[in-house]
Amino acid sequence: MADLPSFKEWRSLAILLIFLASNFFMLFMGISWRSLSDHSASKFPADFRQDFALASFIATLSSRLNLTQAELHLTRHELVQLKQALQASQKLSNTLLTEATKCLRSSTSLNLQENLSVGQDLTYLGANLADLEAQGGELREFTRAHTLPLGWNAGTTASNMVSPIGHACGSETNHINLAKFMHYDIGGICPDDQALVQTLMVHGCEPLPRRRCFARGPPFFREPLPLPHSLWSIPPDDSILWSSYICKSFECLNGRKRRKVFDDCVDCFDLEGREKNRWTVSHNELDFSVDEVLLLKPGTIRIGLDIGGGTGTFAVRMKERNVTIVTTSLNLNGPFNNFMALRGVVPLFLTIAQRLPFFDNTLDMVHTMHVLSRWLPIRIFEFLLFDIDRILRPGGLLWLDHFFCVEDQLDAIYTPLIEKLGYQKLRWNVGAKLDRGPELKEIYLSAVLEKPLFRT
Numbered sequence: 001m002a003d004l005p006s007f008k009e010w011r012s013l014a015i016l017l018i019f020l021a022s023n024f025f026m027l028f029m030g031i032s033w034r035s036l037s038d039h040s041a042s043k044f045p046a047d048f049r050q051d052f053a054l055a056s057f058i059a060t061l062s063s064r065l066n067l068t069q070a071e072l073h074l075t076r077h078e079l080v081q082l083k084q085a086l087q088a089s090q091k092l093s094n095t096l097l098t099e100a101t102k103c104l105r106s107s108t109s110l111n112l113q114e115n116l117s118v119g120q121d122l123t124y125l126g127a128n129l130a131d132l133e134a135q136g137g138e139l140r141e142f143t144r145a146h147t148l149p150l151g152w153n154a155g156t157t158a159s160n161m162v163s164p165i166g167h168a169c170g171s172e173t174n175h176i177n178l179a180k181f182m183h184y185d186i187g188g189i190c191p192d193d194q195a196l197v198q199t200l201m202v203h204g205c206e207p208l209p210r211r212r213c214f215a216r217g218p219p220f221f222r223e224p225l226p227l228p229h230s231l232w233s234i235p236p237d238d239s240i241l242w243s244s245y246i247c248k249s250f251e252c253l254n255g256r257k258r259r260k261v262f263d264d265c266v267d268c269f270d271l272e273g274r275e276k277n278r279w280t281v282s283h284n285e286l287d288f289s290v291d292e293v294l295l296l297k298p299g300t301i302r303i304g305l306d307i308g309g310g311t312g313t314f315a316v317r318m319k320e321r322n323v324t325i326v327t328t329s330l331n332l333n334g335p336f337n338n339f340m341a342l343r344g345v346v347p348l349f350l351t352i353a354q355r356l357p358f359f360d361n362t363l364d365m366v367h368t369m370h371v372l373s374r375w376l377p378i379r380i381f382e383f384l385l386f387d388i389d390r391i392l393r394p395g396g397l398l399w400l401d402h403f404f405c406v407e408d409q410l411d412a413i414y415t416p417l418i419e420k421l422g423y424q425k426l427r428w429n430v431g432a433k434l435d436r437g438p439e440l441k442e443i444y445l446s447a448v449l450e451k452p453l454f455r456t
């Protein structure tokens, strides 16, 4: 709308045109009349050439007038259209305003009900962070804009630096924990608060602010084993700080599968068990081996990401084939990040909600097993799919490994969502998931999808 002339401008233009046209006409009629009378006064036969010139002049004039008339007509038509557009946009903005007011009201009322909704977080964010910052201290020191000592930087086109924290850090759920997190002795050893860290993160306070204290480490850390021995060795218990876990040893962690506790990845730390053979051979139509998948694009799968990769066995398998995989994981009930690092593959401590820290169109492969499944809210799943697509290079592979949902959901929800990416289905196998009973009608999908080289 901003580029179009306003209704008023159009109106003055039209008036000007009418004014010019009528004046032009009058002026011309005057001239013509005078020359005509001159002619009549002059002796007949008149100069034929002069008469011809006059006649053609009048014809030109008349056609000009015709043109002006046509233009005027057009302008009038456009004016009517503009008026209609204006009315429509007025109506739209009124509707928007009403909706916005409604939204604001409903989010405020949710706040009063102490409902953990986004609306609440957004409303409380300002107030609570301001409260926290007003208390001064480390949070303020971290988040305030710091002036660059060398002044305006041509590369970043900024003259100060702002350190980010997650938007939900100030929510009612988080702000007390955040205050706790930022309460420590500067230069000292940080509090033993790994559980607090994870609680904040899974409630949306990600990234967390940095701290000026030393992270606690395990009491008796020893150098890790050299490669390739480290890849398949369980590190000594001493190399882990166990305080935030129920288990205090790897033996305890590996015993969980016998105790039937409900945890993720109960047998992931047992490198002699199921982990040992994962992705080596294809046991059924849902298990693809890494070799089989790498052969789909020989030599050009070199770097990638495994989302929610447990103890990093996928990355280890890939490392053995000279493919570098970075693995995201939290430390839910176990030291997954430390374990991966001790094996010699790169862990990335990140929740599933965080935008992936890679640039657009860079990675050759994204693999994910179990984590991307129906437990995720569908809209979050959709955002994640688009983010995966963003970081995959053209021709890159998305390996959805044992994605699970209820049978009806696959056709109704997930297949259309996945197909929206426009990937080529190199593998697409569906099979029953029976571990929680056939009556749940759960199914697995294992697929290898190739990102198109061009998108139109």
Ligand SMILES: *[C@@H]1O[C@H](CO)[C@@H](O)[C@H](O)[C@H]1NC(C)=O
Pocket (backbone or CB within 6 Å): 059, 062, 063, 066
């Ligand atoms: C002016 O327009 C009318 C109809 O709109 C047409 O009949 C006439 O020939 C036109 N005159 C000139 C000089 O173009």
Ligand SMILES: *[C@@H]1O[C@H](CO)[C@@H](O)[C@H](O)[C@H]1NC(C)=O
Pocket (backbone or CB within 6 Å): 113, 114, 115, 116, 117
């Ligand atoms: C919180 O919001 C959800 C979804 O908007 C709603 O289903 C639920 O009843 C609300 N809870 C309370 C305590 O208001």
Ligand SMILES: *[C@@H]1O[C@H](CO)[C@@H](O)[C@H](O)[C@H]1NC(C)=O
Pocket (backbone or CB within 6 Å): 320, 321, 322
């Ligand atoms: C990995 O790279 C090393 C060094 O370039 C090479 O010797 C080895 O054969 C490669 N392994 C595989 C499985 O390609």
